[in-house]
Amino acid sequence: MNDYERAAERVDKKLRFYKNLMSYICVNGFLAIINAVFSPEFWWVMFPAFFWGIGVLKDFLKAFVFEDICGEEYRERKIKQELEKLSK
Structure with a gap:
């Protein structure tokens, strides 16, 4: 996933939150x-x-608080960490 796709995903999460809040x-x-x-x-x-x-709060947390944990970047980073542990 390139930078543009990651940025677009973050913007989509924020837009979803704002629409749901309104x-x-x-x-x-x-x-x-x-x-x-x-x-x-x-x-x-x-x-x-x-x-x-509760749903609005969930969207807020995904968009602004846990954006690094809920995304694909987090998954890829954790896979790399596990591969490093296994290679030792």
């Missing part, structure tokens, strides 16, 4: 309004917000 904010905001108008006594909107939030 959808999360818009849909859950709309659901919160519906919830407040029609059933303010029970905030059921917290359930989809929580579980979808």
Whole structure:
């Protein structure tokens, strides 16, 4: 995998996170309004917000925090390390 492909993969992960975050904010905001108008006594909107939030957090971690661990570079680096250990 060349540098361009690696950079494109990182950009794709970041774009996926931003798109998912925007959808999360818009849909859950709309659901919160519906919830407040029609059933303010029970905030059921917290359930989809929580579980979808787990997915948004996962995308964030993959795009910004663990980008070196989740990528192909990490795999190739670890294979090289294992080959070096085996050759000793």
